[in-house]
Amino acid sequence: MERHSAWDKIKDKKIVFRFCDEYIKYLDNSKTERLCTSYSRRLAEAAGFKDFDSVTQLKAGMKVYKINRGKNIVLAVIGKDKTETGFNLVAAHIDSPRLDLKQIPLYEDSNMALFKTHYYGGIKKYQWTAIPLSLIGVAVLQDGTVIDVNIGENETDPVFTVTDLLPHLAADQMDKKMRSVFTGEDLNVLAGSIPADCEKDKYKQTIIDILKEKYQIDEEDFISAEFELVPNFNARSLGLDSSMVAAYGQDDRVCAFTALKAIMETEKPQKTSICYLADKEEIGSMGNTGMQSRFFENFVAHLIEKQCKNYSDIMLRDALSNSMCLSSDVTCALDPNYKSVSEPLNSAYLGEGVAFAKFTGARGKSGTSDANAEFVAKIRKILNDANVAWQMSELGKVDQGGGGTVAQYVANLDIDTIDCGVPLLSMHAPYEVASKVDVYMAYKAYKAFYAAE
Ligand code: MN
Ligand code: MN
Secondary structure, eight states, rough: OOOOOOOGGOOOOOHHOOOOOHHHHHHHTTTSHHHHHHHHHHHHHTTTTTEGGOOOOOOOOOOEEEEEETTTEEEOOOOOSSSGGGGGEEEEEOOOOEEEEEEEEEEEETEEEEEEEEEEEEEEEEGGSSSOOOEEEEEEESSSEEEEEESSSTEEEEEEEEOOOOGGGOHHHSOOOHHHHOOOOOOOEEEEOOOOSSSSSHHHHHHHHHHHHOOOOOOOOGGEEEEEEESSSSSOOOOTTOOEEEEEEEHHHHHHHHHHHHHHOOSSOOEEEEEESOOOOGSSSSSTTTSTHHHHHHHHHHHHTTTTSSSOOOHHHHHHHEEEEEEEEEEEEETTTTTTGGGGGGOOOSOOOOEESSSOOEEETTTOOOOOOOHHHHHHHHHTTTOOOOOOOOSTTSSSSOOOHHHHHHHHTTTTEEHHHHHOESTSSSEEEEEHHHHHHHHHHHHHHHHOO
């Protein structure tokens, strides 16, 4: 198989750079699944999408969105064909690895106030120490009032950090195995160091006082809160040629953004187009905001019901069976510093376009949906006809490790599904790297897929 740089297909590089300027803005506004959901809604509304619940009758060409519990959004453009004949779905996820505050987080030790955390998703713990973190999330009061908190993203805000040991005293630490250098319980976040004027828990009390004054939050409100610590630094162009994007959370907001852009530009498609931006992929897609939730099926049921007067369950079943899906999630680009974990013939390469994977999984393809050859052929044709730069890939060497995506849960609904997405370097690190041309090619692929009949 000959390999080609995707840049060779680009006549005017400015188009790619401009596209990625928008992508960078999207990342900076989407550091949590909640922020990503509300920013995606803003963009969708500006592109003419209406709240699904406010529409009673759907007709071809109409654009709608529905939000699930503030953390997951689905968008659709109604096709000329009935939805029962199948829809074209792109599914990506908008949750990323991070540190979550525990439900009882606040304590003090050695003249400092600290927050206990429980990490979310697969992280290398040492990467999350000694970097600036923003605290973003919501506290929900007993009366249902939702208090938005965002500390760190504004330039004048303070930030947070998890401390690390100085090299001068790290003799014991340096001898440890990487896995055991930091335990989960070591990832405590520094939150303050001024004592309050009281007898007990002086340092903790200062933090409680500030939270009360600025946010009307009491200590007990942490119980019904979702606070996430995410990297404070913003997305930037990377390299002398500015050919790459370095940022937190590109897994998988790079596929979310490209899928969203593609559906926003889809007008009167033959098949109904759906873009699903899921939560909870990084921890197994469980729960009612993850891809395993019935929320998706319920949405499709209502989509059909709002187009006809005689809705029946068999119409939903037919719609699912006749559909196809791109499970769009990032993959590993071959890293010149860590070549030994990848098999060169079947690796994704940075700058060679959007990467497809027939299967994911680990140890003998365990835990994968494995796209059918007939479906892979169909997708190949769609991509080649649209002049998209794409590559076929596998995540690392056999038995080196592995991973999964939402693909298997979509495929279980009897939908033809294949994995695809943008290859990344430093995946799951606080600072991930993508090639701008791959980002652009993912968008081109999704646009072609939505237009397919
Ligand atoms: Mn992912
Ligand atoms: Mn991931």
